[in-house]
Amino acid sequence: MNWFQAIHVKLLATDFLSLTVHNPPNYAPTFLRRGMKVWRVETVGVVVSKERTGDYLKFFVDDGTGCIPCILDVTDRSHLGLAAEVETEIALREAATVELGKLVRVRGMIMLGEEDGLHLKVRDVVVERDPNMEALHWMDCIRLARTCYDRVARPKTPALALPSYDMQASMTVSIVSC
Amino acid sequence: MMATSIIKPAVPVLLKEIESGSQFFKQGASLRVTGMLHAYSEDTAVAVIADANISFKINTVHLRDLSFRFGSYYQFIGELHILPEDVAILQARVGRIVDGLDPNLYNQSLQLRRQFESELVNS
Numbered sequence: 001m002n003w004f005q006a007i008h009v010k011l012l013a014t015d016f017l018s019l020t021v022h023n024p025p026n027y028a029p030t031f032l033r034r035g036m037k038v039w040r041v042e043t044v045g046v047v048v049s050k051e052r053t054g055d056y057l058k059f060f061v062d063d064g065t066g067c068i069p070c071i072l073d074v075t076d077r078s079h080l081g082l083a084a085e086v087e088t089e090i091a092l093r094e095a096a097t098v099e100l101g102k103l104v105r106v107r108g109m110i111m112l113g114e115e116d117g118l119h120l121k122v123r124d125v126v127v128e129r130d131p132n133m134e135a136l137h138w139m140d141c142i143r144l145a146r147t148c149y150d151r152v153a154r155p156k157t158p159a160l161a162l163p164s165y166d167m168q169a170s171m172t173v174s175i176v177s178c
Numbered sequence: 179m180m181a182t183s184i185i186k187p188a189v190p191v192l193l194k195e196i197e198s199g200s201q202f203f204k205q206g207a208s209l210r211v212t213g214m215l216h217a218y219s220e221d222t223a224v225a226v227i228a229d230a231n232i233s234f235k236i237n238t239v240h241l242r243d244l245s246f247r248f249g250s251y252y253q254f255i256g257e258l259h260i261l262p263e264d265v266a267i268l269q270a271r272v273g274r275i276v277d278g279l280d281p282n283l284y285n286q287s288l289q290l291r292r293q294f295e296s297e298l299v300n301s
Binding site: 012013014015018046047048049060062063064065066067099100101102103130131132135136138139141142145 | 185186187188189190210241242243244253255271272273274276277278279280283284287288290291294295298
């Protein structure tokens with residue numbers, strides 16, 4: 001398994017919106033950042049647009065480098081059992097906290113929408129009350145890009161030339177040292 | 179294949195960077211500005227924020243659910259409207275209170291981020 005399937009990669013919006021999309025017919029699309037496959041993303045920014053249509057809350061998060069469309073599914077699935085009921089309740093409560101002008105941290109899975117638009121299928125969204133969290137997220141994005149994500153894409157760099165080299169081990173080293 | 183974002187991002191700028199001749203001084207430019215609230219008029223809905231001795235006007239007529247407290251720090255996102263004689267005002271569509279924001283952290287992080295962004299573009 002590729003480690004990054006389970007990790008919400010911290011990206012600036014401009015980085016996210018520049019992901020390379022491979023969309024062959026009959027296969028699920030894949031997304032790459034400079035050769036590194038990405039499945040999930042974490043973003044921090046200001047909510048600049050919000051729209052509730054039926055069972056979906058669509059909102060745009062602006063981090064100053066781009067606006068990421070986010071879609072939160074608030075379909076009521078309580079009839080499917082207790083776990084589904086709790087999930088529905090959590091989604092509704094999170095949706096209620098999303099307001100214009102709020103600084104939010106969103107984690108989600110990358111999806112390709114109609115008209116080939118990249119967006120995030122929201123896993124969770126939380127309002128950040130400390131305004132400094134945004135600048136710290138920018139720093140995280142930069143640090144991780146330079147020390148981790150760029151290296152994963154180009155693993156044969158001097159720092160990772162270990163005697164018994166393999167991709168899995170090098171990614172483990174990268175993640176631990178990030 | 180690059181995705182297109184329907185909404186233009188508001189570029190964070192320091193108040194001193196919004197002046198005639200600067201790259202940010204363009205009609206309709208989407209900007210994000212930060213400063214301390216010095217004045218606010220309910221009649222005109224114009225707020226004045228200041229940062230490092232530079233003051234700047236914000237038209238807040240479209241904003242809802244935002245209280246205006248003198249001395250608090252605010253961030254506004256909106257479009258630059260340039261009037262005759264190079265006077266500018268931001269037509270805000272989003273605003274928030276950012277009390278507690280560390281100005282040094284913010285300014286330094288912004289500079290580092292701009293550097294990183296230009297590296298991304300050039301690579």
